[in-house]
Amino acid sequence: MRQVHVIGAGLAGLSAALSLSAAGCGVTLYEASPAAGGRCRSYDDRELGIRIDNGNHLLLSGNKDAFAYIAEIGSNALFGGPALPVFPFMDIKSGQRWQVRPNLGRIPWWIFARGRRVPDTRLSDYLEVRAIAKIRDDKLVTDAMRRGKLYWRLVEPLAVAALNTRPQAGLARLLGAVLRETLFKGGRACIPRFPADGLSEALIDPAIAKLRERGADVRFNSRVHTIRVDAGRVSSIRTPAGQIDIGPEDAVVLAVPPWAATDLLPSLTVPNQFEAILNLHYKLEADPEGPLAETGFLGVLSGTAQWIFAKKGHISVTVSAANEMVDDSADELAAVVWLDVRDALNLPLEMKREIPPYRVVKEKRATFAATPLQERRRPDARSALSNLTLAGDWTNTGLPATIEGAIRSGRTAARIVLAA
Ligand SMILES: Cc1cc2nc3c(=O)[nH]c(=O)nc-3n(C[C@H](O)[C@H](O)[C@H](O)COP(=O)(O)OP(=O)(O)OC[C@H]3O[C@@H](n4cnc5c(N)ncnc54)[C@H](O)[C@@H]3O)c2cc1C
Numbered sequence: 001m002r003q004v005h006v007i008g009a010g011l012a013g014l015s016a017a018l019s020l021s022a023a024g025c026g027v028t029l030y031e032a033s034p035a036a037g038g039r040c041r042s043y044d045d046r047e048l049g050i051r052i053d054n055g056n057h058l059l060l061s062g063n064k065d066a067f068a069y070i071a072e073i074g075s076n077a078l079f080g081g082p083a084l085p086v087f088p089f090m091d092i093k094s095g096q097r098w099q100v101r102p103n104l105g106r107i108p109w110w111i112f113a114r115g116r117r118v119p120d121t122r123l124s125d126y127l128e129v130r131a132i133a134k135i136r137d138d139k140l141v142t143d144a145m146r147r148g149k150l151y152w153r154l155v156e157p158l159a160v161a162a163l164n165t166r167p168q169a170g171l172a173r174l175l176g177a178v179l180r181e182t183l184f185k186g187g188r189a190c191i192p193r194f195p196a197d198g199l200s201e202a203l204i205d206p207a208i209a210k211l212r213e214r215g216a217d218v219r220f221n222s223r224v225h226t227i228r229v230d231a232g233r234v235s236s237i238r239t240p241a242g243q244i245d246i247g248p249e250d251a252v253v254l255a256v257p258p259w260a261a262t263d264l265l266p267s268l269t270v271p272n273q274f275e276a277i278l279n280l281h282y283k284l285e286a287d288p289e290g291p292l293a294e295t296g297f298l299g300v301l302s303g304t305a306q307w308i309f310a311k312k313g314h315i316s317v318t319v320s321a322a323n324e325m326v327d328d329s330a331d332e333l334a335a336v337v338w339l340d341v342r343d344a345l346n347l348p349l350e351m352k353r354e355i356p357p358y359r360v361v362k363e364k365r366a367t368f369a370a371t372p373l374q375e376r377r378r379p380d381a382r383s384a385l386s387n388l389t390l391a392g393d394w395t396n397t398g399l400p401a402t403i404e405g406a407i408r409s410g411r412t413a414a415r416i417v418l419a420a
Helices: 010-022 064-073 123-132 151-162 170-179 197-215 258-264 329-346 372-376 401-418
Strands: 003-007 026-030 042-045 050-053 087-091 097-100 191-197 216-220 226-230 233-239 241-247 249-255 272-280 297-301 306-310 315-320 358-370 389-392
Touching: 003 010, 010 026, 010 064, 010 249, 010 401, 042 197, 042 401, 050 272, 050 315, 064 197, 064 258, 064 401, 087 151, 123 151, 151 170, 151 297, 197 216, 216 329, 249 401, 272 329, 297 329, 306 329, 315 329, 329 358, 389 401
Parallel strands: 003 026, 003 249, 026 216, 087 297, 249 389
Antiparallel strands: 042 050, 087 097, 226 233, 233 241, 272 315, 272 358, 297 306, 306 315
């Protein structure tokens, strides 16, 4: 049986391993850490006594590769979120609240409906947003449309979330790619979905179980230290268990983060600038009748917090494109963000005074910076080595660094291996 060695058990490696095992290949999956998931994982916070995710991850129903993966591992029932496309927002400065509610079908009549579109916007604004889908050059998000109400109240928050890069530096065409596959396909493709319990429970553990069911060899604490190249192909890899020779019919999928990829293969060109994401978890039960009740999340404008999620036993806040704040102390960050949380959630006075117990998770290299320069450094899945294929959210997927991009990259890598 043909053996494929997949290095890295993040979403890209898991998705490659699933496709390869489904096609009948023997798969060995090597993961450096004691658990799978990489940048998308859950863990027990002993001090807070709750299980938390490293960061809030939001999917949209139009993320077709992500939902094909979820169907394959059988975890659809583990996702929550509103039944319809609805995006609630609040402006911290003005106190104004509104919901964006695209209609389900492809013809976007919601932009004519005052109760569904962004307040104080005009039809012509929406035509400008549509034009973002056609951008193919290096235009930045801030140059892609006028900075009116629609920009500040919808496009900017979506761009920061999707690109994890400030719009002044972020590539409009990557945002356009996300919009083309979701919002512009109609409301049915942009229903927000997120794990009801945890990322690992919904996206990672069932994938590992499925791989083992198919006979894959999953090895944790198994960092690949060296990739040996001879005559234009990988001839062996070195793991803590020793050297593994790669047979003439066999293949390697390298699905590690970009910095780990160049450690192993210094000749690769990969993104080398990154953006941080902060996640602040406050131990506080969401009010079942409060602003998070209908949707489970809320977009926040004009504050430090950007998205607030109701999680089991805690409230979790995301701040993306956070390079400028990431070195502030956890206490300072928790205090600043708490000011937004208590206002956004309309907390009663007695709860406003004291910050509940919290955990601040700083992911310094959460994603590559979605700038024109970094985009040019994204390599294709097909490498210069005949039996090595690359996967990861940083490869040339045409999408920003997202779950959808990571899973798609794994599927692409598997297709290349299978076609060889
Ligand atoms: C805080 C945060 C919030 C996010 N929010 C969202 C969101 O809302 N929506 C969304 O779509 N995306 C989101 N993302 C992005 C998403 O998490 C990533 O795009 C995705 O998880 C990347 O998967 P990957 O497999 O490409 O890489 P990784 O997850 O980095 O996986 C690489 C794996 O390789 C392993 N590894 C490294 N070196 C070696 C080695 N030498 N040998 C063996 N194994 C090795 C690592 O341990 C890791 O498990 C978020 C990311 C973060 C950090």
